[in-house]
Amino acid sequence: MDGLPRERELPFGSNSVQHGTAVFEGIRMYAAPAGPALFRLDAHLQRLLDSAALLGIPHAYDLDALRRHVRDAAAGSGLDSAYVRPVLYTREARLGVNLQDFRFTLGTEIWALPADDTPPRPLRVTVSPWCRPSRSSFAVRAKATGTYVVSALARTRAAADGFDDAVQLDPDSGRVAESTIANVFLVRDGRLVTPWLEDSVLAGITRDTVLTLAGDLGIETSEAPVLPGDLLAADEVFLTGTASGLVPVAGLDTRTYPAVRPVTDALGRAYRRAVLGDGPHRPSWLTPVSRPTPSTSRL
Template sequence: MTRCLAVFHEGRRLPDGSAPFGGNSLQHGTAVFEGIRGYSGVAGPALFRLDDHLARLLSSARLLGIDHPYDLAELRSHVLTAAASHQGDVYVRPVLLTLDTVLGVDLRALPFTLVTGLWPAPGRDVRPTGAARLTVSPWRRPSATSFPVRAKATGAYANSALARTAAVRAGFDDAVQLDPDSGRVAEATVANVFVVRDGRIRTPWLADSVLAGITRASVLDLAGGLGLPAEEGPVTVEDLRAADEVFLTGTAAEIVPVGAVDDVVYGARPVCEALVEAFRRAVTGATDHGWLTPVRAGAAA
């Protein structure tokens, strides 16, 4: 785990130790958030798919019925101000939360505000030394009939924490969670899942309690550019076990190869390695996909 570098309330940097993460959002998990990566690219520092992340943040707020004063342009301005305070690769987390200390769960009367935190991210020369070992978790994803699973809400991650903690205690790196209704593969605890069989790439479709990952969408696009057939669709545990390759995608993790799921061990991973290289070129601006928003130094208050 890494410590937070800095916290901004809207565009204003807060003194160390004064981050206002409290009130109703802490007590009841009533906050929505995003994770955004900043990279030191060939044309200078930039945030990856910033507007896509912020559009999803706004969508999460709508799904939870959260009222707030921001449009996408205002969110972009505040997040870029925060990102400009740090040189180098960074993980940026904008959060819409309420600081109100009311303990009720009616969100209509609560004022929500934007708080943005920064964490250090590994440089692009850092590569994982091994592949992840996963287990299929008994803890299934929340049902879409009990919670809007496409919202990135803080409270929903208690489910992910249960699955990850149990997996690590059992000697694994992470867990694969299943859809509560279909029993098919949904995602890992904080990442999307991809399988490769006979050169074809598939990731679970959104209908199976899957978060619409930004990195997931990027990988589907990059696969097309490499001439690799890729699709969304149902993925069963049997598909997972029969795959030639399995890998995970997420903002913090980027693309992570999976070496084993329970007792099934995977071998060579040429498709994953090709996508890792294509992704590296995309996030650094070596290839132009229109996904990078420049960060101007000196903008932080």
């Protein structure tokens, strides 16, 4: 069965290890008042299926099977607040790059992530010399293991230069795409803008959540082309991603943003409520995970 400890030990020669041929998701399990719940599980699992389809990865899972696997793994972890990572990978230790030649299977890694109510520390970011992959050289909507080397390049360089993270540009348009592991938003004159999906941007689930919450709050939103200069001229900038939620940006290169961030703070509060099931989207956004019992432990 997938998910058992021996299945999660990958042969060193596995094509997924050697070539980065795997697709994955990062999902948060939150300790909601009604019990542990996975936030926007189906949206993540649909993106996993889409990533596999974009890369031509053969597998035997449908949405129901993925949902069962991830819920079981989450319940069996014995945790109620965690980062849950299902990965479609191949154990086959053969050379070759035709993915149709390999059998892909699902495994789920889970890290404990204790609940933390403190708002995240604002980050100092830089515009990276390393761009996102071009749309003409990669299926940029796919969340694929191998492409994270691009994020690693940009983040490692940013850290060496004294920054917390980097904003990366679309190589073809020169416009802002996203940060190394998150989407980017800016606020100008009370309006919220995020780079459109025409550029090399992962369609983040948190991005979508924040656009929805902004609509609920009556904040005007747009998905639009964003130039580096637009970021510099913004009143507020923040990043969004499943792992860290909504994180304010303190400064971009030489630009320091005002320490008062009304839109970022309002959305941050709305997001922290939404992930705990407090708000109008609860029925579709939270998938309950049955309370763990020792007999269901699979980690």
